[in-house]
Amino acid sequence: VLHVLDVSPPAAPPYPVLAGDDAAAAIVSRWDARWRLAVVIGDETTSPRFGAPIAAALEAAGTPALCLAFPAGEGHKTRASKEALEDAMLAAGVDRQCCVVAVGGGVPLDVAGYVAATYLRGVPHLNVATTLLAQVDAAIGGKTGVNTPAGKNLIGALHHPRAVLLDMAALAMLPATELKNGLAESVKHAVLADAAHFADLEAWARAREGLRPADAVIARSVAIKAAVVAADDRDGGRRDILNYGHTVAHAVEHATQHAIAHGHAVAIGMVVEARVAAAAGTFPEADLARLIALLTALELPTAPPCPFEAVEPYLARDKKAERGAIRCAIPRCIGDTPAEPDGRYTRVVQPEALRSAWR
Numbered sequence: 001v002l003h004v005l006d007v008s009p010p011a012a013p014p015y016p017v018l019a020g021d022d023a024a025a026a027i028v029s030r031w032d033a034r035w036r037l038a039v040v041i042g043d044e045t046t047s048p049r050f051g052a053p054i055a056a057a058l059e060a061a062g063t064p065a066l067c068l069a070f071p072a073g074e075g076h077k078t079r080a081s082k083e084a085l086e087d088a089m090l091a092a093g094v095d096r097q098c099c100v101v102a103v104g105g106g107v108p109l110d111v112a113g114y115v116a117a118t119y120l121r122g123v124p125h126l127n128v129a130t131t132l133l134a135q136v137d138a139a140i141g142g143k144t145g146v147n148t149p150a151g152k153n154l155i156g157a158l159h160h161p162r163a164v165l166l167d168m169a170a171l172a173m174l175p176a177t178e179l180k181n182g183l184a185e186s187v188k189h190a191v192l193a194d195a196a197h198f199a200d201l202e203a204w205a206r207a208r209e210g211l212r213p214a215d216a217v218i219a220r221s222v223a224i225k226a227a228v229v230a231a232d233d234r235d236g237g238r239r240d241i242l243n244y245g246h247t248v249a250h251a252v253e254h255a256t257q258h259a260i261a262h263g264h265a266v267a268i269g270m271v272v273e274a275r276v277a278a279a280a281g282t283f284p285e286a287d288l289a290r291l292i293a294l295l296t297a298l299e300l301p302t303a304p305p306c307p308f309e310a311v312e313p314y315l316a317r318d319k320k321a322e323r324g325a326i327r328c329a330i331p332r333c334i335g336d337t338p339a340e341p342d343g344r345y346t347r348v349v350q351p352e353a354l355r356s357a358w359r
């Protein structure tokens with residue numbers, strides 16, 4: 001197992017991010033003897049494929065394991081899924097001497113993490129990330145939660161995992177669409193905070209044979225996310241920069257009823273939001289062209305899939321919106337996202353500016 005780095009949140013104990021091909025062995029070797037029971041939670045794809053071997057290895061090493069699963073997909077990242085998991089844990093008599101092992105992409109990690117955050121007022125959890133998106137983003141930083149019909153991630157808690165394991169073997173089974181979803185977040189990290197990472201992604205995209213990035217590219221993206229979270233793990237501060245592209249992305253996902261996958265929507269959102277800034281003279285046109293070229297080379301979309309009128313109602317319902325004003329986090333150029341003049345990391349964007357960037 002490779003030790004990638006430690007995440008050091010401002011108000012929670014530091015935790016390691018590990019990467020390896022044998023997730024079960026890695027979990028067993030890091031198991032804390034105080035955790036008498038493992039509650040292994042995945043979706044109906046990741047639970048049998050990646051959760052069951054972990055549970056079996058833990059049991060072989062003397063720790064009983066309860067395996068729970070809920071249906072896969074963003075549509076099941078709900079309070080109903082959380083409740084069903086909790087009821088199963090209560091029925092099984094799970095007490096505080098347990099550890100939740102969340103296994104899968106961002107959906108099961110967010111749901112299982114939220115279960116861990118509130119079960120008996122909080123039990124520890126580990127994140128085993130099996131999608132690229134979860135590896136470079138969702139597994140790190142402690143945000144957990146569920147969607148409601150009113151919007152994405154509106155209910156949740158900040159609850160950092162005790163450790164994060166990047167299951168590198170799982171990536172071999174990941175469909176191309178899911179790889180692209182993760183690549184979009186990796187591009188986002190580069191645009192936000194690391195021009196050298198952006199150049200590396202450009203070089204890799206030119207020479208690539210498939211869509212699975214090199215391990216070093218994944219590690220760099222993990223490091224960027226970990227650095228942002230270490231500075232500030234709550235919304236409203238510098239962590240807000242991670243929302244670049246997401247004001248538009250969430251509205252696109254809503255308007256298309258999730259026909260556009262999250263990372264694809266983020267790609268579109270990054271282009272539209274950068275174009276808004278370019279029109280305002282706060283983002284270089286040349287960087288906008290590089291961004292579009294890189295996303296295109298990664299087979300990601302760069303143009304909105306629907307008319308502006310379709311997303312407009314959702315933009316002001318974003319979590320960052322204040323008193324109906326749309327807010328976006330937008331870098332100043334590739335690699336740098338300083339605070340806005342008022343010290344915040346999001347700015348008000350007029351609907352008209354978004355409308356004219358919508359082409």
Ligand SMILES: NC(=O)c1ccc[n+]([C@@H]2O[C@H](COP(=O)([O-])OP(=O)(O)OC[C@H]3O[C@@H](n4cnc5c(N)ncnc54)[C@H](O)[C@@H]3O)[C@@H](O)[C@H]2O)c1
Pocket residue numbers: 043044045046072073074077104105106107108110130131132133134137138139140141142143144152153170171172173174175178181262
């Ligand atoms: N907590 C955070 O900080 C954070 C950050 C970014 C995104 N997210 C959340 O993450 C979610 C998206 O995550 P995602 O893209 O990983 O989606 P996901 O968890 O739904 O996974 C996508 C699909 O891939 C399947 N899958 C998972 N691993 C696989 C593998 N190795 N091989 C084959 N199939 C596999 C899943 O069953 C699912 O059908 C969103 O809900 C988003 O809000 C959270």
